[in-house]
Amino acid sequence: MEKAVEEAYRATEGGDGGPFGAVIVRDGEVVISCHNMVRRNTDPSAHAEVTAIREVNKATPYSGMCHHILLVLLLCQ
Numbered sequence: 001m002e003k004a005v006e007e008a009y010r011a012t013e014g015g016d017g018g019p020f021g022a023v024i025v026r027d028g029e030v031v032i033s034c035h036n037m038v039r040r041n042t043d044p045s046a047h048a049e050v051t052a053i054r055e056v057n058k059a060t061p062y063s064g065m066c067h068h069i070l071l072v073l074l075l076c077q
């Protein structure tokens with residue numbers, strides 16, 4: 001959860017996108033943490049959770065997401 005909050009702050013402070021953070025966990029370990037990149041990438045699909053899924057797939061192509069937990073956080077300011 002803490003990592004997702006950090007990512008949400010990073011998204012807004014860096015101007016990358018809206019205040020969303022996402023973390024993917026497997027076996028109790030954070031596999032990846034990402035934030036909203038809609039503005040930075042000028043890509044309306046670059047939500048935090050989509051970015052996180054894309055990054056996991058880059059690291060381990062075709063392995064799927066079984067046994068992974070995806071946490072998405074919206075920071076209300």
Ligand SMILES: [Zn+2]
Pocket residue numbers: 047048049050
């Ligand atoms: Zn989304």
